[in-house]
Amino acid sequence: MNALATQENPGHIASWYAATANDKTVRPSLDEAIEADVCIIGAGFTGISAALELAEKGMSVVVLESERIGFGASGRNGGQIVNGYSRDFDTLERRFGPDTARKLALMSREGGDIIRSRVAKYSIECDLRYGGFFAAFTTRQLRELDTIKKSCESYDIDGLEMVGKADIGRYVSSHRYVGGMIDTRGGHIHPLNLVLGEARAAEAFGVRIFENSRALSIDLSGKLPVVSTAGGRVESRYLLVCGNAYLGKLLPKITERMMPVSSQVMVTEVLDPALLDRMLPANYCVEDANYVLDYYRRTSDNRLLYGGGIGYGGQDPANLTCIIRPNMIKTFPELAKTRIEYAWSGNFALTLTRIPHVGKLSDTVYFSHGDSGHGVTTTHLLGKILGEAVAGQADRFDIWASLPSLPFPGGRAFRVPLTALGAWWYGLRDRLGV
Template identity: 50%
Template sequence: MAEQAYAGDGSYPPSYYAASRNIHRVPLRLETDVAADICVLGAGYSGLSTALHLAEAGFRVVVVEGASVGWGASGRNGGQIVNGLNASLGTIKRRYGGETAAFVGSLVQEGAGIIYDWVERYGIDCDLKRGNIYAAYTDQHMRDLEAKKQLWASYGMNDHELLDRHQIRTHIGSEVYAGGMIDHSGGHMHPLNLVLGEARAFESLGGVIYEHSPVVRVDQGADNAVIYTAKGKVTAKAAVICGNAYLGHVVPELTDRVMPVSTQMMATEPLGRERAEALLPTGMCVEDVRYILDYFRVSADHRLIFGGGVVYGGTDPDDVVAKLRPNLDKVFPQLKDVKIDYAWSGNFALSFSRVPQMGRLGNRVYFAHGYSGHGVTGSHLFGRILSEAIRGDMTRFDTFAALPWIPFPGGRMFRAQYSTLGSWWYAFKDRLGL
């Protein structure tokens, strides 16, 4: 029953990524009792980053996944390797002080580095390309990007290039932008093929992944942690919870710390090389800098993949294409008659502070979640930090774990409504160009 409520039969939703994945797995289900050094709950980026780092260090690691590898946000996202947390370095400095901001500034590009390293080292075929662009609609947006460039440079990051109104036209075939900024250390890829490749790399080191095996309970005692499914269990020295927006109520202590938020995406029919390159001549991915933003890129088979919008609480809109098509037509009016082949939705985990959370429940259960829409790089970084903590180096783990988490106003019942009201205010500011 838990599987039906959470992920149907565990199959992938009908996205472009699922249709074009290059690894097709035969699920191994947990239907017995097994033992391991470490058990990880969740086979997305966070869980597999933790598991692969630990396997590389020689640990016996078991991953338990309720659906299929990458079924959640890891296999449905925009595929954009965007550095930084949702909360800006300036916000982190104001809230938590200069020392914490310097700590975060020293590692926000590390997650991208992990991806680039693993793609090369393990031969992961995921259409990886370098470079992402922040696109500005207004002069105020450009001033914000100039300030961001200066701030990031103060922390030693000099990979950014400002673009004026004319220069951005050489990267984006649209007339709507006032300018932008390239992050040359960013990039994009096929997200489901990346996570499937990471799963294969983990298994090549002796790791085991149990899929279609929803976890129903996590217990811990003096000597071990036990992860239960309906038909089996894993006994390990420690457990790592990486369920994020799809954890549900399996670990009650974590349920109210984050809120699921859905975002929507669609993929056009193949446009052909010439037409696709006219949209994005340099092949970089793009996201604009508004609060409720659009993001897009061209796939390896020359489709435009376009995403945006949010629904607080994690529900899917009735018509994804109707929700996104006006935004696509605004940016690229030359695509008004183009057919949409795929449209889908998926949830990410939002924290109220927009800063990811990392911590420990008791002595043997670790967790990380709440990347707030910046999970591609953040999850890979946090997986490494979790693995460091399990291996005995608590330095970076303790710094993140010490950051206070803030409950959503309105509690579980009214948090979505509260956040929706807030989003209306920011959408109003977007319309004014502020």
């Protein structure tokens, strides 16, 4: 993994998040045969959210992580609490019908609520801030945001407000935008510290988390699923597969329905707080309305975190900042000479439908993956729902599991070029403003 910083947290990529993590403790690797009510593969947001939900219900839980807690997208993302899904409610209604769309809409803000609730309940220090701004480059994008707002209101979702050109400066000081929309129930966090705090809370309930313990095989031939690692094995009543884009080749039935997609993030040197006050007066996180979008926010130590770019199949550019640094300077010309101190990339899991793929491989094996760019909130929601299902409350799980999921056309050989071609078309529309 390319990065511009010196490694400061063993086992993690060299990111600003890893350097400023509150907890750098390395958990032990699994080196024995153990039993549990539930075994979870993956110590990211989905897996840890499910583990905490189950532990609160009194179940014994073991989590197997191939690297470190939050090693994947959960500890590398932009740290933005963006509510909803990667497809709007009108699209969901056309695909799945009004009844299912309304049920999904009712859950769409729960992920952010779960984050805020756990931060308060377990005193998690993760720099939680409120408010998000969606920035429009064109009047077409502004109309689309207004349509989304009205659609949300038709599903009884509040907290969204349109912003005209005259008021943009209240949220972001840039000449690039013609308006936008704020979400008062959005916000931003230090994602690695969030998942580490949730992991600590789960461990207080007795959850055992093993790092550097990659699941090498899953045996479903017996009465109970058995997961084997290089050093041990876990036999459990239930198995939750939450590896997302970092699952590898373990379960082809899952991985054929998702594609790893990389995004790049960089963090500036420490800036003058007064400059940041001018650039982002409300301390909201910002993302633009382009198909291949940029996102940015202020950090707790007065830097600008700026992300964007996209690499289908998880491929990165040779220079991690070659795309996003010029965009940052277009947005904030005053940062033209600003030094970049950290730069990294990470993969998220994309589905063909852009809706998470949730389901069961057997009566005892559950999975959730493919949050498609909305993972901070959706993983928390779906982790909780996985926990509910295992505990016998499967109504909400069944809604998600009923949604159709499709393999990428062209299989593994052609899914990247075909998806990239579609992205090129939408990116061209963004550049032309049509």
